[in-house]
Amino acid sequence: MTEPISNFARNLEKYAELAVKVGLNVQKDQTLVITSPISCADYVRKVTLKAYEAGVRNVIVEWEDDEVKAIRLRHAPEEALQEYPMWKANGLEELAKEGAAFLQIYAPNSDLLKGIDPGRIATVNKAAAMARDGFLNYLRNSRVNWLLVSIPTVEWSSKVFPGMDEETRMAKLWELIFKLTRVDTENPVEAWNEHIQNLTEKQKILNAKKYAKLHYTAPGTDLTIELPEKHLWVSAGSNTDKGIFYVPNLPTEEVFTMPVKTGVNGTVKSTKPLSYNGSLIDGFSFTFENGKIVKAAAEQGEDVLNKLLDMDEGARYLGEIALVPHDSPISNSNLIYYNTLFDENASCHLAIGNAYPFCVEGGTTMSKEELDGQGYNASLTHVDFMIGSAEMDIDGITADGTREPIFRQGNWVI
Structure with a gap:
């Protein structure tokens, strides 16, 4: 013992x-x-x-x-x-x-x-x-x-x-x-430094591409998301305005940015349950028109979901899009954690509600009007939900309409 x-x-x-x-x-x-x-x-x-x-x-x-x-x-x-x-x-x-x-x-x-x-x-x-x-x-x-x-x-x-x-x-x-969380490794701090570097490489590739839109396809999902002209992809860590580098989620497997508030169209289906403040929402889907969720349905917790969407005007718009490979440690455990911190890092996900200003160039020093001009969504809430699977494909669309594969069958191809 x-x-x-x-x-x-x-x-x-x-x-x-x-x-x-x-x-x-x-x-x-x-x-x-x-x-x-x-x-x-x-x-x-x-x-x-x-x-x-x-x-x-x-x-x-x-x-x-x-x-x-x-x-x-x-x-x-x-x-x-x-x-x-x-x-x-x-x-x-x-x-x-x-x-x-x-x-x-x-x-x-x-x-x-x-x-x-x-x-x-x-x-x-x-x-x-x-x-x-x-x-x-x-x-x-x-x-x-x-x-x-x-x-x-x-x-x-x-x-x-x-x-x-x-x-x-x-x-x-x-x-x-x-x-x-890589705690079981001999040196977790060193292991995390290596992991952060790997995520940063994906972040750099996406920032260099400057895609105008992303197109998601999977069973129940056909969704196009417009990106702000000055969007920034962010990975594991961030710097405070005092220059302190920190990693706000342990674990983390995502690279994320913000969409244009009014630039989301199509349908998306959840792939994992959402545990929201003590309530479980499962088997849900959204239909977007010009950024707004105009239809929502859920097999479980639909009343709670609708109340969440009615919290304020921004709760019916997206504030975050995050890319996570299906072939990742949390996903490969083949478990549902009923905990967004873990489930979101097993799956590509979106978030309804407030966006992060640091996901656009100079965003943290912009006025409200300047952020609005970048397509920023403001809301009292920010709730992540999981949409990724082994069947998900994601294309990046450049400003001239060229399509390039980013994900195939749930995993990175860049």
Whole structure:
């Protein structure tokens, strides 16, 4: 029994170090703000220690509990659901303004909100999005270094490995996370530097091509997406305006950019379930006309999906397009994770809602009007959904109409 336990402890230490040194790349005298479910406390403590060892000035931990959230959604009066504590939203924005780094530990329970009125869920989500918009703009504009990682929970592991006993499924999920984040390698930091370089090569090729449009085809999908003239493809990492290089998602396999808001036409079908704030949406498809989703259907969670699309005007338009090869570590595990951080990195995906200003040349210093001129989509929400498969082909279309293959049967050909 001693060896597996010591090996797990070693990997957990390395996972904490990876978050601090590669994901966040915290700087001396920075403040680190951690938001985490209470069930992930052991990992939070290890990250906190690694952060102090790296020279941070202070670590602030904001604990969350999904069960408490669900109780509130079921029992709080309707008017209370329209409220979000502004002291918390203002506090986060003030910390961002002061240059803090932010870590969110994401461990969704996709069955948590079953049976709860989707309208009440939508009310809470919109209130939080509106209150936190100022803070989230620091993240969207890469003005601060931030990171999203996942930690196994009992509820999450039961979705990935149904029918297994708790101990076995938790051990299997931990093993997978260590593998898919390259923690199980001898030197995870070195392994990530190599992986970042590989993604950067694809990014450079796409930026040199300057495609005017992309055309996606797959079963249920025939979609054309126009790209801004000054679009930029981005891969694993970003630089803050202070020059801090960070990797906001661990794991990550994507190269992404933004579309022209009104330049999306056709149909697209999801290939994996979407776990959205405690609700599961599955078997869904969208029809776009001049960028807008004019038709949406889902086999499961259609009410929740429609409430999401009605959050604001921008929620019916795309804000991100991301390319991920089907032949990649997460996809090759042949599992559905019911966790967008993992599922999106197994599959080409799109995101409805807010775009990232750094996906257009000079975007982070542009005015709202200048961004609008580039086809930027603004929204309170940003939700990724998966569309890639082994049957997906993607063509790049140049300004003169020349078509070039980018993906064939789900994988890169450039």
